Amino acid sequence: MPKTAVIYARFSCNKQREASIDDQLRICRQWCQRERYAIVAEYCDYAISGRTDDRPEFQRMVANAGESDIVLVYMMDRFSRGEYDAPIYKRELAQHGVKLVSALEQIPDSPEGIIYEKLLEGLAACESKKTAIRTRRGMEGNALKCKTNGVRVFGYASNEADEYVINEDEAAFVREAFKRRIAKETTNSIARDFAARGVKTSQGNPCGYSMVERMVKNRKYTGRYEWGGVVKEGGMPAIIDEVTFMEAQGIRAAKERSAESWGDFALSG
Template structure:
């Protein structure tokens, strides 16, 4: 009978652990082999990979090579696997080829009782792994409540010594440039190609591509909104892009520029209808003398005379801006929006957070009263920590809900700020339908009067006393 042989398997879970951990495991396993007079056939090591997964290159290579030795030796059983399903599956694969799994530190007897002991160790390893995951998640949630990075890297930011986000000036300049170019209707691909040519790279070191720019243009964190694992905190990180710029970029479609053509955007497309037949008027273009290009809204049946795009859109925008310059009207609209933003879902979240806070405070008070009376139950320290965490989370949730509330005064300021709302956004937000006829243009807005009748603009006259109403189909099958 030949000498026994063994392969050694070692691993550690994450990059926060030291690589010396592998050397420590190998040292103990080699000492075991010397004591037991077992020859080492090979050594397999996985670095910074969790035992809860079997997607470990060296582990899988060891399983594939099973049969090259009599024993697979590990420092402790949890190094082999921390998953309650993987461990028995792969041990069975080893057993099929006559290979036994052995722990260098855990003396498992070679008897029927040893089977129970081994299963117990497997269960403890799986249990400890899940408890570690819970503790890690809890710790990361605590960090998130303090708006720490939790290892999440975002282009445009870097982590400071306190693990909080701070702006990276060079990358932030590229973020602002990307938003500006998108608002100017440049395509995402064109921006990405230019960035790649200028040496901009992804976190993985690859040249900038479409996905990187797309994610950049849709990442609300640039407005200062911190997000991690369902925790959201407005103003939780430095702002690179203001809210208006972010919203403008979301509604812009990139346009491929032709070398000798400048294509306009028909902002009232789908909203403007013919006063004669009720069909959508179409955006068309033509050229006059000196090859000057003109753009029109035109009825496909020719019921009404075509109207110049800039004249129609300009007249509607002017009337809307005149409406919003009235502070009383702007405040009335702002209050309507604020009332509708306080939805049933928001009220339910507010109630749930308030109840959670109240329960946590009652629990803490009861524990303190019990301690003052000399009653100290087992696990009281852990229970206090849980209640304090529940209290902090509930307070955070209430604050976050408060941050989501719309301040009518500030919203009215926004509506009255000419720079805050460009023409396209103004038309999109306020216009429901534009009925074009030869004699007049009747604009129906996205809210109703006090008598639940549509608020309208006839370009010269505005009806007041408004109440906000839901969005409706701007092109009904039959004209009213």
């Protein structure tokens, strides 16, 4: 019976300079051809970090453990960059008689190989944390320059320099929402009207209560830039002024019940 393998490939982020999925698959296919392994299946996760095990194709591969003799990866860090996940899932594969193999890293099939494999796991977890630190520092640097850092805010778009600019079509709804809240119209009423007029969330869902509620409480509309503790007044163009924002925060919604005859009470008002 021929030896069998499944290939697992992963790519963390389209912006990272890593081996692409196609390159990983090509190297792994060449390895299988050279070592005379028949490929049973290929599992690929796109733009998902190895620090998490919440990867659809990874979980499907683990669930199907036993369909092959080995799981082949381009390098061990493609399997996992989590300091705890790697040994857990390797053990689960081993319980089904499946061995994890790297196409580029020659791990000795000996007791010393255990040490080398654990070293690779540690290096992968360490590099992942260092990458996270470098990424965070880079984003903090961007925040000091008031870049969007990929944060979408209804009412704004981004320019080529990744700075916030006003999207006039959306900004009109923002100004209207504040005006109607100041006039004591309920959040639900505004949301229903916006949904009927085609306003959608960043996920493409019709506008709802939460969207309008966040809108009228978002100080960014006054031009205040905020990201990860970095705050800069005037760091982005204002859609409303500070007075309008404060007036909207002090409004208590009017009741919507059709019949509200409360009668006259002593000391009322």
